[in-house]
Amino acid sequence: MSETKVVNTPQKIAIVTGGSRGLGRNTVLNLARRGVHSIFTYNSNRAEAESLIHEVSEAGTKAIALQLDAGKITTFDPFVQSVSAALREMGAERFDYLVNNAGTSHHAPFDKVTEEDLDSLYNVHFKGVFFLTQKLLPLMNDGGRIVMISSGLTRFAFPGSAAYASMKGAVEVLTRYLAKELGPRGIAVNTVAPGAIATDFSGGMVRDNPAVNKQIAGLTALGRVGHPDDIGPMIASLLSEENRWVNAQRIEVSGGTLI
DSSP states (O other): OOOOOOOOOOOOOEETTTTTTHHHHHHHHHHHTOHHHHHHESSSSSHHHHHHHHHHHTTTTOOEEOOOOOTTTGHHHHHHHHHHHHHTTTOOSSEEEEOOOOOOOOOOOOOGOHHHHHHHIIIIIIIIHHHHHHGGGGGGEEEEEEEOOOOOGGTTOOOTTTHHHHHHHHHHHHHHHHHHGGGTTTOEEEEEEEBBBBSSSGGHHHOOHHHHHHHHTTTBBTOOBBBBHHHHHHHHHSSSSGGGTTSOOOOSSSBBTTT
């Protein structure tokens, strides 16, 4: 009787920006439940980052937190060096998945948006995403996956979101171009566009304002607002081998908002 040969597959590693809170945190946790290690970024709240590291360790995987202001492009080179050091700490030289999740909210009528507002959104939501992805690509394994986080606001329009939604629209176009250019490396690139989610994003507007919560629930086919655990498992699944043939797509995860 022949012995069954056990093949050890390398541990997968993800980089998740803005991973200490909200959708990013939920994504890191759901990747951990699938046995994926994470390097995630936080902006200023180290305590939140440490608590996530503890939660991930309880799932039997590893997480390393790195500080990053996603809008400060001049810090990206030293950040990439920190990523290399974190990978070595995990016993690897390269990573497999990138989730460009870090973001800031903005609500203002079109005629009240300032140049400073627009520049700040541009730096975080588009320029930062563009150049951080560019700088991390040499460390990504061929056959990897990239997920861009967009918004339902690129499909439907709510007054006061023109500047924010425009940046997310740019990211959706970038997704298709990256899918084309990175295809020879076997890297799939997709956009996930959540609807309104009950987190502390936008000052907790959806989570903590009953009137806003009720309004959005009434516009959603499934009759409620979204929660982080509606999004994180979907992103983790999209990164997995089961969805290897999904590429260059915008996938809205909104419970059927404004359909």
